[in-house]
Structure formats: structure tokens, C-alpha cells
Amino acid sequence: MASPNLDTVRKDISGTDKQLLELLAKRRQLSMEVAKSKLASSKPVRDTTREQQLLVELIETGKSLQLDAPYVTQVFHSIIEDSVLLQQAYLQQHINPDTIAHKVRVAFLGQQGSYSHLAAQKYFARKAEEVIEHGCKTFKEVIGKVENGLADYALLPIENTSSGGINEVYDLLQHTSLHIVGEVSVPVEHCLLVATATSEEKIKTIYSHFQPIAQCSEYLSHLPEVAIERTDATSHAFEIVANMARDDVAAIGNADGGRLYGLTAIRTGLANQKQNYSRFIVVARKPIDVAEQIPAKTTFIMSVKQRPGALVDALIILKQNNINMCKLESRPIPGNPWEEMFYVDVESNVSSSNLITAMEQLNDITTFIKILGCYPSDDISPTEPVVD
Known part of the structure; x- marks a missing residue:
């Protein structure tokens, strides 16, 4: 039996890829139609029950096409996430023209x-x-x-x-x-990046921002003879190593970022935690409104009276109003020794009746309170199919 012609097979693959892109574009258009329909109905962007049913049906269909369940699930997790983010962006633009x-x-x-x-x-x-x-x-x-x-x-x-x-x-x-x-x-994948053909054993100096250095502390603890130099940003570390072009210097940072400077990763997975993510906030001069169909977060800062149980009393107010707190961070108040400012993230829209009531009650027991912003939640957790 004659072997298939490689050029012909590659041509068929390219044609199939083009068809896939056209179908993905069509699916995006249909997602936009769904978003438009939700303007009037006020239905939530996500319907996890339907997503689960959809994934189960797709996995069953995939089996008949000799596609394994993990492959189908991974592909459609990406498609569903894209659809959710696309719909959220549309609804947000409508409410914030x-x-x-x-x-x-x-x-x-x-x-x-x-x-x-x-x-x-x-x-x-x-x-x-x-x-x-x-x-x-x-x-x-x-x-x-x-x-x-x-x-x-x-x-x-x-x-x-x-x-x-x-x-x-x-x-x-x-x-x-x-x-x-x-x-x-964003997922954070710290790598050891170099500008020349070298080995890890030759490295004498590593450059990076203080955050990657802290996040890779366990790895660096095994390199006591290596000098650690802090930079303003990982990109600055890339620039330094690229300009030096020596076999005894390296940078810690993202492989894609380092590639922009001609650097190559000689070791990956340096972070203390393998599931390593960084969360970024976006700030602007004016606040925005968050559409009611979208899961929202609200961030505020507060200081409480210096008495036993003052912070607990504040947190109880959130509980009584059925508001989930997902972040609590304390920082010292400059000029006020031993006093703390608390940063709080809650899963709630600032315009919801529950949070409005909670903020009114918090005003009565705090010495200072300020809302920093209400914004769409970035947590697009993938729905896991339940397959018998």
C-alpha cells in the first residue's frame, strides 16, 4: 500500500484548519446574538447547568468520532470561556458607552x-x-x-x-x-533564561524583579554561590542579560517575554508553587457600572476602632447580608502606629441591595471606609462535566 503524499496531507490539514476558524468565527457571532438577547431578559451570562449538559453531549458525540473526553473537554472549555468573556465585554460596553x-x-x-x-x-x-x-x-x-x-x-x-x-x-x-x-x-511560569549557549552550572549572577525572586525562593536557596540582582521589572532583567551576552548570567521570568529579547529558557518550573498565578487590577480615572448579568467584585478599604472584636464586628455585617468576602489584606496606616487599614474584596455588585445595606451598617462602626471600585470578576471557572 502506497504511503500518502505528505504535501497532500498537509494541504488537507491547512484546509481543515481554515474551516475550523470559519466555524469558530460563526460561533462567536452566535455568542454575540446571545449577549444581545440577554440585554432585555437580564439573564446571567453564565448558565453552568446548560454548560454541563452541553459538555456531556459533546463528549458523547466525540466518542462516536473517536475523540477522547479530555480532548473534547479542553477544547470546549476554551470556547466557552471565550464566549463568556465576549458576552461580558459586550454587556459592559452597553452599560458604559x-x-x-x-x-x-x-x-x-x-x-x-x-x-x-x-x-x-x-x-x-x-x-x-x-x-x-x-x-x-x-x-x-x-x-x-x-x-x-x-x-x-x-x-x-x-x-x-x-x-x-x-x-x-x-x-x-x-x-x-x-x-x-x-x-x-495570568499564569506565571518562571524560567531561567540565558543569552548564550551555556549551562545552569555556569551561572554566577541571576537578574529579576523582586516578585519572581520571592516566588522562586526555594530554587534559589540551592544556589548559595549565585549572586541575585534585583531589577525594576523582569523585562529590565531580560534587557541586561541580552546586552551582556555572557555565559555566566541569567534572568528569571516568562519564556515568551524573554524570547522578545533573544533569550532561551534552560530550565522551567522554578516557582515554589507549580500552580502559580498573578492577579492584576486595572484602574482608571472614572468608575464603571457592572451589568447585573455579570458576576461582580467590589473592593473597599476600611479602618476600624481600636477595641477588641472591632474587625470581627465588621466582618459579621458582611455575613449577615449574605456577602462573600474573597480577600482581606491589612496594611499599616502611616503616622498612626499600630493602626491598620484593611483591604476587602467581596463578590457583590456595589449597586446590589445587600451591599448597599452592608456599607450603610459598616459606616456606623468604622472610622474610615472608601470604595475603590466595582468591576467584573475575572474568575471564569471551567464547568466540569459529570459523565457516568
């Missing part, structure tokens, strides 16, 4: 290739046709770009699953007049 723009100016830490840059690309992929990038050296400069009208949005890392909250960002949020209007979480 002033935010519609073909071109946006975005400030972030570092230059091309930094984690903040990658997060900005992900967040604005569905929200603008053109993104004008403003790389900055410090978080203060990032915020200042928006406060002074030189950028429309700022992207700031707020927490990491490995190293925890970014204290400098929390402290800056105490004093800015900007509002949180969005969030985005």
Missing part, C-alpha cells in the same frame, strides 16, 4: 515582555483594537500616568498565589483617586 474606544493608552510596570505587559495584552485583547503602551519603572509612575491624564488605564499586580499581596501597590491605593475597573489573572 463612554468606555468604548478603538485606541487606549495603558501604563504598566516594565517594558515589552514583563508580566505586567503580558497581562495588559490579555486584558485589552477584547476591549480595544489598538493599545498604546506606556512602560514604567515604578508602580508610582504607573499610577501617575493615569492620574495626570497621560494614560487611560493602569495595570497593577495586586497578589500572587505564591508570594501573596504586593504591599507597595496596596499602599499606593490608599492615596490615589483612581478607581478599580477590572481585573485579570
Whole structure:
């Protein structure tokens, strides 16, 4: 039996890929029609019961086509997530027409290739046709770009699953007049990146931002003879290593970012936690409204009276109003020794009756309270099919 002609097979694959893209585009259009129908019905964007039924049916159909369940599930998780985010973006633009723009100016830490840059690309992929990038050296400069009208949005890392909250960002949020209007979480894959053909054993100096250094502390603890140099951003570390072009220096950061500077990863998976994610917030000069069909988060800061149980009393108010708190972070108040400012994230729309009541009650027992923003939740958890 003659072997198939490779060129012919590759041509058929290319034709099939084109058909797949056309079908994906058609599915996107249908998702937009669903979003438009939800404007009038006020139905939630997500219907996890229907998603589960859909996945079960697709897995069964896939079996008849010799496609295994994990493959079908993975593909349609991506398709469903895209559909949800597309519908949310449409509903948000409808309720916030002033935010519609073909071109946006975005400030972030570092230059091309930094984690903040990658997060900005992900967040604005569905929200603008053109993104004008403003790389900055410090978080203060990032915020200042928006406060002074030189950028429309700022992207700031707020927490990491490995190293925890970014204290400098929390402290800056105490004093800015900007509002949180969005969030985005990105997977963090720390790699050891080099500019020349070398080996891990030859490395004498490693450059990176302090966050990747903290998140890779276990790996670095086994390199006592290696000097660790902090940089303003991972992109700055990439730039330094690329310019030095030596076999004894390396950077820690994202492989895709390092590739922009001609760097190659010689070791991956450096983070203390293998499931490593960073969450970023998006801030702007004006607050936004969040459509009722979309899961929302509200972030506020508060300080409580210096008496036993004051914080507990505040948190009980959230519980009594059936509001789920998903984040609580404390930071010292400058000039007030031993007093703390608490940052709180709750899963609730600021316009909901429950949160309005809770905020009124919190006003009575706190010494200071301020809403930093209400924004769509980035948590698009995949629905798992239940297959017998």
C-alpha cells in the first residue's frame, strides 16, 4: 500500500484548519446574538447547568468520532470561556458607552515582555483594537500616568498565589483617586533564561524583579554561590542579560517575554508553587457600572476602632447580608502606629441591595471606609462535566 503524499496531507490539514476558524468565527457571532438577547431578559451570562449538559453531549458525540473526553473537554472549555468573556465585554460596553474606544493608552510596570505587559495584552485583547503602551519603572509612575491624564488605564499586580499581596501597590491605593475597573489573572511560569549557549552550572549572577525572586525562593536557596540582582521589572532583567551576552548570567521570568529579547529558557518550573498565578487590577480615572448579568467584585478599604472584636464586628455585617468576602489584606496606616487599614474584596455588585445595606451598617462602626471600585470578576471557572 502506497504511503500518502505528505504535501497532500498537509494541504488537507491547512484546509481543515481554515474551516475550523470559519466555524469558530460563526460561533462567536452566535455568542454575540446571545449577549444581545440577554440585554432585555437580564439573564446571567453564565448558565453552568446548560454548560454541563452541553459538555456531556459533546463528549458523547466525540466518542462516536473517536475523540477522547479530555480532548473534547479542553477544547470546549476554551470556547466557552471565550464566549463568556465576549458576552461580558459586550454587556459592559452597553452599560458604559463612554468606555468604548478603538485606541487606549495603558501604563504598566516594565517594558515589552514583563508580566505586567503580558497581562495588559490579555486584558485589552477584547476591549480595544489598538493599545498604546506606556512602560514604567515604578508602580508610582504607573499610577501617575493615569492620574495626570497621560494614560487611560493602569495595570497593577495586586497578589500572587505564591508570594501573596504586593504591599507597595496596596499602599499606593490608599492615596490615589483612581478607581478599580477590572481585573485579570495570568499564569506565571518562571524560567531561567540565558543569552548564550551555556549551562545552569555556569551561572554566577541571576537578574529579576523582586516578585519572581520571592516566588522562586526555594530554587534559589540551592544556589548559595549565585549572586541575585534585583531589577525594576523582569523585562529590565531580560534587557541586561541580552546586552551582556555572557555565559555566566541569567534572568528569571516568562519564556515568551524573554524570547522578545533573544533569550532561551534552560530550565522551567522554578516557582515554589507549580500552580502559580498573578492577579492584576486595572484602574482608571472614572468608575464603571457592572451589568447585573455579570458576576461582580467590589473592593473597599476600611479602618476600624481600636477595641477588641472591632474587625470581627465588621466582618459579621458582611455575613449577615449574605456577602462573600474573597480577600482581606491589612496594611499599616502611616503616622498612626499600630493602626491598620484593611483591604476587602467581596463578590457583590456595589449597586446590589445587600451591599448597599452592608456599607450603610459598616459606616456606623468604622472610622474610615472608601470604595475603590466595582468591576467584573475575572474568575471564569471551567464547568466540569459529570459523565457516568
